[in-house]
Amino acid sequence: MRVGIVAPNYYPAETGNAVTVRRIESELRLLGCEVQVFPIDRLSGERLQEAVKEFQPQLLHAFHAYHGGRVAYALSKQLSIPYLITLTGTDVYQALCDQRGLEMHGALRGAARLVAFHGCVKKRLGEHLHSLEERTVLIRQGVELPNDFTPVASAEGKGKFTFLLPAGLRPVKNVMFPLASLAELHARHPQLRLEIAGPVLDTAYAAEVMEALESYPFARYLGVVPHDCMGALYRRVDVVLNTSLTEGGMANTVLEASAYAKPLLVADIEGNRSIVKDGVNGLVYHGAAEFKAKAEHLLTDAHLRERLGKNGRDLVREQCCPEKEGQAYYSLYQEILAQA
Template sequence: MKLGIITPHYYPLMRGNAVTVRRIEKNLANAGVEVAVYSLDAMTAEEIGSEVDAARPELIHAFHGHSGGRVAYRLKEQYGIPYVITLTGTDIYEAIIDHRREETFRALNGAAGLVVFHESVRDRLLNHLSQLEANTVVIPQGVELPEEPCRRAREFPFSSDSFSFLLPAGLRPVKNVLFPLGPLAALHDQYPRIRLILAGPVLDPAYAAQVMDSLEGYPFAHYLGGIGHDEMGCLYNKAEVVLNTSIFEGGMANSILEALAYGKAVLAADIEGNRSLIADGKTGFLYQNERQFLQKAEQLVCRPDMRAAFGAAGRTLARERFAPEKEIAGYLQLYQGVLRQR
C-alpha cells in the first residue's frame, strides 16, 4: 500500500500533531506500508500537490479537518485519490464553526473515512454533520514513551527536596497555562517546596509574552521553553504530578497519555477530551474550577499513596487500551476498507 500523509506540523517534534503523525508513520512503515509525509509547516499546498502527482499514492491520510483536509480535498478533485481525515482538536472545536467552516465541511463531506479519538468527539461532529455517521470511526490514540537518555537533566529546575507539577503545553490560549499560577501560589504559601514546571514551544507570540510577564510574579514557576519529545521522558520521570489545563482537547492529549504510561498522577481540567482518559479519583483527578484544583492539588502533595495508586492505574490503562499496535490495526482496517470500495 502506498500512503501519503498530510499533516499541519511535523517539525520540530514538540507539538501533539507531530508526535502523533511520527508515531503512526513509523508503525505503518513497520507494518509494510509505503509512507510519504507532506507537512504544511515545510511545504505549500501547491508543492504537496506536485509531489503527490509524482508519487501517486493509493490513499491520502490528512490530519486536521481544515489544515490537512482542505489540501486532501483538492488532491482528490485533481487526481481522484481518496482520502481519510483524522480530527485532531481545533478542527472540531473551532474550524467547524468559525470562518473556516465552509472549507472544513467540504473536506469532511468529501472524505472516504473520518477518524476521531473518542466517542465524545464523534458525537460533537455528528451534531454538525449527522450524515457522516457511517463514515466515522473511533480509533484511540496510541502512546509510546521516549526512551532516549536524559541529556539535559542538569538544566531542568528539579531538586530532591522540591515537589514539581509539570505542565507540558505549547504557549497558546487554548492551553490556558496561566490558570494554575493563582491556586498553586496559595498552595506554595503552605508548602514552599512546590514548583510549577512549564514546558512547550511558543505557538502564539502575543500569548507567550503574556505568560512571560505573569511568570515574573511567581518565582516558584519555571518555563523551560520547547523541549524535544525525546527529552520529555526526563521531565515526566522527575515530576510528581502532571497537569493539563486546556480549554478543550481533541479527544486525547498526548501529554496525558504519556503521563499515564509513565505512571504519574494527573490533575486535569474537566473537559470532554480529558474525561476520555481520566476517571476522577481512579486514574487521576479532574477539576472544574480553582477551588477544586487547589483542593485536589493539595491532596496530591500530601498523599504519596494516592499518587502511587493513580500512577499504577494509569499505567495499566495505557498498556491495556492505548497500545500503538491497536492504533495501527485500526488504521489499516480503515485504509483497506476504503481501497476495497474504489
C-alpha cells in the same frame, strides 16, 4: 501500499499533532506501507501538489479537518484518489463552530472516512453534521511505553514538589490558569514548583505567559523539550497537569504521563474525561477552587499519587497500544481502497 500523510504542525516535532503523526507513520512503515509525510507548514501550493504527484500515493491521510483536510480535499479532486481525515481537536471543538466551519464542510463530506480518537468527538461532529456520523470510525490513540518502569527519584526526593504542565504555548492550552492557585499553595508549601514545557505556537500568547511568569518565581518555562527527552522529565516530576480548554480526545501528554505512572490533574473537558476517571487514574477539576483543593490533596498524599499513577499506567498498557493503532489504520486504508 503508498500512503501520503497531509500533516499540519509536523514541525516542531514536539507538538501533539507531530507526535501523533510520527507514531502512526512509524507503525505504518513496520506494517510494510510506503509512507511520505507532506508537512503543509513547509510545503504549499504548487510545491505541495508536485511533491504529491511525484510520490503517487494510493490514498491521502489528513490530520485536522481544517488545516489538513481542506488540502487533502483539493489534492483528491486533482489526483482522483480517496482521502480520510483524522479529527484532532480544535477542528471539531473550535473551527467547526466559527467562521471556518463552512470551509470545512466540503472536506468533511468528501472524505472516504473520518477518524475520531473517542466517541465524544464523534458525537460532537454529529451534532453539527449528522450525516457524517456513520462514516466516522473510532481509533484510540496509542502511546509509546517506556522500556523500564522502574521509578526514579522525583523532585520531592530533593526537597521539591514539582507540577509539570507539558503544552504548546497557545490560548487553547490555557497555561496561565494554574499560576494564581499554585501561588496560594506555594505560600503554605514552599517546596512547590511549576514547570511548563512546550513549543511556542502563538507568539503573542507566549509573550503574555513570559510576562506572567515574572510574578511567580516558583514557576519556570523550560522551553521546548525534545520528545525523546520527555521520559526523563516525566520521571523526575510529581504530578502532571492538563489545563486545556479543549482536547480532541486523548491528549498525548496525558497518555505519556500515565505511561510513566504519574498522577494527573486535568481540566474537566470531554477530551480529558475520555481517558481520566476522577479518583481512579487521576483527578479532574472544574474551576480554580477545585483545582487548588485537588492540587493540595496530591501534594500532601503520597499514597494517592502512587495509586493514581499505577492505575493510569495499567490503563494505557491495556488500551493504548501503538501497534493496534497502526493496524487499525492499515485495515481502514484497505477498506477504503477496496471501495474506491
